[in-house]
Amino acid sequence: MAAGEAGLNVGDVEGELGGTLARVLTVLRCSAAEPRLGGVLFFDLEPALLPLVGELLADLLADGARPRVVTLGSWAAPEDLWLRTGVTGEGFAVLPGALVERGGAPPPVVLVPDLGHAPLPVTQAAVTLLDADAAAAELFGHSMRWRPRARWLAAVGRAEAGRLSPHLLDRFPVRVDAASAHREVRAFRRRAPVRADDRTLLRTALAARPAPPFPGPPPALTAEAAREVVALMPSSASRRRDLALARTARALARVAGHARVGRAAVREAAALLGLPAPPPEERGGDTAERDPGTPPRNGRTPVPAGGLESTGVVEAAQGQRARSVAPGGAPVPLEPATVRPAGGDRGPYPEDDPEALPRFGSLRAPRASSVARAGAGPSRGHPVGVRPARDLRDVALIPTLLEAARFQRIRRARGRRSEGLLVNAADLRQYRRRPDSGRALVLVLDHSCHAGWDWAPALAPHLRWSYQHNASVSVVEFGHRDAADELTAERYRVDSLLHPRVLASLNRPPGMASPLAHALDLAVQELRRLQRNGRAALEHALLVVVTDGRGNVPLNASLGGRPPGRVGREGVTDALRVAAAVRTLPRAEPVVIAPVPDVHPELTAELAEALGGRLVAASRRAGAGERR
Amino acid sequence: MILPYSLLVGHRELRTALEIAYVNEAVGGVLATGQRGTAKTTTVRAFTMMTVGRLPVTLPIGATDDRVLGGWQIKKLMRGAAEPEDGLLVEAAKSPARMLYVDEINLLDDYLVNIILDVVSTGVLSVQREGRAEELHDVHFALVGTMNPDEGGLRPQLLDRFGLVADVLPEEDPEQRRRIVETVLRFEAERDDPGSEFMAEARARDAEKKAALDAARARLSAVRYGTGVIDACARVADAFELVGHRGDLVLGRAARALAAIEGAPLVDAGHVARVAKLVLVHRRGRGESGTLPPWTAEDDARVERTLPNAEG
Incomplete structure (x- = not known):
């Protein structure tokens, strides 16, 4: 990304950002730096701003090639997401859908402008792909398997969030209250020293701090930082939120150039996510991040017995990460978390509010179309057979191809082409489905x-x-x-x-x-x-x-x-x-x-x-x- | 790369269930029930990566019939060549893990559930559709599923097909939570580092665990039932008013697998007691709704009351 684009001074531009905009840009940096951060959910973000935010994230992720930016609106259908039919020079071809990732390409940026009204295929895809180690799509004779790396950005009205499936919301552990973002963008534009479009201005602001790809390994999490994560995130929450808080802290430490992640980074991350602040008496000093230049020691630090369950930090050689290791003493008991629930009116997790009333089945709604409900189409109930098609709805692909296959020799004898399958309209077959009143x-x-x-x-x-x-x-x-x-x-x-x-x-x-x-x-x-x-x-x-x-x-x-x-x-x-x-x-x-x-x-x-x-x-x- | 099995924190019940089902395939599949964000899927994947070095065959949401049952290779079909393609059920049966993994199995369409149920029950897959007419025998695989009970129960017929059910509770203990955070972030930082001692140690521990489980598998047939243990299994099943004999059989098989894992030459009452919850929790209910009644201290006490005579 080009700093100082359009003749703007990076330092001046960053200083002009409002609080919400600064938070949005910081979250984008974190998302770019942490592949497993999870989805980012913006509350009350002006819909027109999400594409802009997506483009900014794509700028950050660009590493030679530019990532695809995929917008999943209310029109998105399964055939768009997993498997689509494309037109090639020689005819039709079946191609991977928008969410199927290919090796070597940068991770796509997926935008959901209104998560509250996102269609079922989109919400299912989010649950399937976000924070997953592996993904699979098995449709119509195609089997696709990949490691999902896409970054998801979604927007939703805060009032609607409590009605969404907690399962779905759990995949978006990073929350940003962005209600005032559009006002801040306008104000930012007015104050900008030169005329430039919003994207240019914001790219310049983003360039004020280091952005991925970062050299070397990520900063190591200290034991005190891990304790702080546990103390700040309510125990009743999903463990995915613990990890999101820790990963956000690690990204912040990385952007700040620190060698280790300490308490301060966790508190900064908690503030960024809108978590309740810890009691004032617990605001202590934190030296973990202040000494990135610790003299190097030779070699790697051996993991002592029980190291996987250990605490403490051993500093590493410059250019290597510091490693958490056992302190050798007895484990220090942790105080139970005492922070108030993170739901409530303005909290980041409205689904935790006892008043929240999520709709059951929002991840497993039926698939029939409104056309079919109106009785105009046959696509109700399970298939019980096929018949010659009367229109192009609910076409049964395989029976159609098999029907066409029977006549290939005759058609080739008469026809112009000698290759490929010759399909006539009369071959089209449609499913016969079991009647169902609904x-x-x-x-x-x-x-x-x-x-x-x-x-x-x-x-x-x-x-x-x-x-x-x-x-x-x-x-x-x-x-x-x-x-x-x-x-x-x-x-x-x-x-x-x-x-x-x-x-x-x-x-x-x-x-x-x-x-x-x-x-x-x-x-x-x-x-x-x-x-x-x-x-x-x-x-x-x-x-x-x-x-x-x-x-x-x-x-x-x-x-x-x-x-x-x-x-x-x-x-x-x-x-x-x-x-x-x-x-x-x-x-x-x-x-x-x-x-x-x-x-x-x-x-x-x-x-x-x-x-x-x-x-x-x-x-x-x-x-x-x-x-x- | 998946988090190595040895790095998992907690989940003792689910891990025990998976290990028992691996050592003795006759136990049947495993169902993990628990809230969101409890790493159920990660645990299953980590286990299969450890045991067979690859991910399990997974039935994803939205899979079409042809991919489940088997169909044709569409690309070739469009070129005029008809070449059949195995579905996920056959793929699972042929896979090294012999496992079909279904995430959110309680959200699966009843239509697909019925197909899976038929094949798991009979080992026969009959494909009579879209120009294919064949009947495949010996289609055997372990059904492993995860579900969040808040989204609804599972039909009793399907529940009964799972040999073991593990209740995965969210880790709320601060020390365990801290370990999870530290372990996962360190794994993410070092997983691609070929010189990482942390990863090397985890891989070594995984290899050690796999060797131990393979050894347990090998000595399973040599493990004998202690005097009265088989009767005790029947008595426990009777005490919980189980319908049919599947519960008795699974109880005995699971106890035997546990004895093999522990290196014991004989299955004793203690082994039966330790697997009782995994085997019985989903079989003792009477309701058709699939809602699992909670396993209580009274249930443990009933097992204990029934088992003291097992030795005699």
Whole structure:
């Protein structure tokens, strides 16, 4: 990168940077210096700035050849990412997709302008590739395996981050609050001594400090730095964050030209990532980084017994790294981490906030297209065969080629070409797929509360909906006298509401035990199964829970198959805890149908609230008794 | 380059499970369940790198049917030449590790799960699709999977196919966390340095471990069951109300592998007790949901109550 580009003075330019911009540039340096740093997530970054930031990172990574900058927007499809069809001089060719890396080329820079609305293939790719030792793509007769080195930069609105999958967010351990970056860029541009575009100005600012590739090995992490990492990062967090903090500290030490990574670098890294500052009394001196010019010693330092678990630092010869080795004494016990959680309103990890409500299944959504949902295409359900294609949707490639292969001799005799496969429109084959309505009814029936009231009127609209939409039906039932095991709920699936087994389930004699928590656990798993099942998109799942909310069997008693001792409220508490998972399921509509008046009407209200659904109260028959 | 196996910090349960499954293939596969960021995948990869010197055959998210079951070489097909290509299931069976690794196995499409289940259960892969009609026998491999239970459970039928289930807990102990940070950063700094003593020592320890496991594998058939141990396995299975006999068998096989690893000539009650959790944790539940009930002190006590008579 050319320092002093466009006649700018590097020192002057760097001094003009705002706090956010300076942080962004520092993070880019760290990302370039540390291949395994992980994804960088910018909160509230102006969308137009991400390409600029990506180009700057590509500048830093350029080592002879310039890295590819790949932008993955809402349009990205699997065929763009892993395997694409290209046009060559001689026809079509199948080529590696944008995320497949080739040896010898610099690592690509991958930009996700809106992680909150990134399509499934992109989020899956991020989970698969970021911080992975190895990657593989196995599609359509192609097998590609490589070592991922791409740097990922993504942006998301802070308010949306808590709704993303924690799995996905875990792959982006480096966070930067960039809400004011665009204002700072404007101000920076105004103050610049000469007219230049933003990229030129920022490249000049980047050049103010050393950038990769750095000569020699990276600085060694001191034992005190490792302790500081542990002290500053909450223990409840993923260990990936520990490593990201340590790697950021190492990158900062490297940029600063230090031979070792000490506490100060870790604290600087923690501040860069927006972690809460340590208590003031712990702000101690740190000499680790101040003596890079320590006189060299000859040779390599042998690793003593137990060196892999050791602490301490031995300085190395100039040009070699200092090495962590055992101090020879007893291990020093560490104080438990006392910092406050890193979630909260402005913290770097909003997913840690107890109020965060990540959507389940965001990494495993169905694949059917909206075209198919509208009924215009055949691509629903699993393939059950092929047929001649009526249009170009859902073409079955291999059957098409095989069909064409049958006629090659004839076509060659008639045709102009003697090489390659000659394919006609009549060869095109399309998948025949199993019909799937995309709708499901999950019916939870608590027979233990059935005495004295008729649930049919309240249930009827939901059963009608199921029939009209040809929904698949899953029934979870418990608390009846015919149950094989009264401690557990039972689940079964039928293709249609008209199956005789459903009618039998609506008319069972009530029993005593009420494993409501287990029934809800089965229902949650059933909803999850429906949402990840095959190509067919689940458009709507109706969860109807008929109960009085008085669960009297704890979940572990059901799972373990052992009668509980004293139960108390445990059965109810477990049910509410399990029910809360339904709130995170997309396209699921919960409804609780409960008898009124009842002894504890608050229980069904609590259940409906936990599920995030509606409560429908059904009157008891006059003179009907309470549940026995 | 993957972090050498000997440099892994913690994960004792998962490592024990992988080692047992390596020494005695008849135990079946291993499932690692745990939260994100607990290095489950790294552990599995490090283990196969140590034992066979290469990564396991991996079924990635989004793999297409033809790559799982087997299909045609598309490039050649487009040139008019039909040449079949093995799918990942056959590739796994032919691989040195004889292992199919599935990351996030609980997120896998039911359709693919059913295919895998069929092949793991029967050893037969029937391909009747897209112009291929063949039935391959002896397609045997260990299924090794990882999953985060927060994302949903695994179907009981599939759970039962895993010989052992290891619960991978996040390391929260500050000393262990410090060791992880130090070890990983040092590995990253020195892995490409041919003169690194740190890496040389790790490789030597890996080689030593592999030799020990291979020796255990070789002496497995010479390890005998102590008097009453087989009955004890059946009693433990009975105490946990296991359905079928797979649990009893795996309990005995896993205990035998552990005895071989420890160099013991006889399998005793202690070996059974030490593998009980790995074998039973996913088999004792009654629920269809796949939610695993936590292994408690009461479960340990039940194993102990059942086992004292094993010697007699």
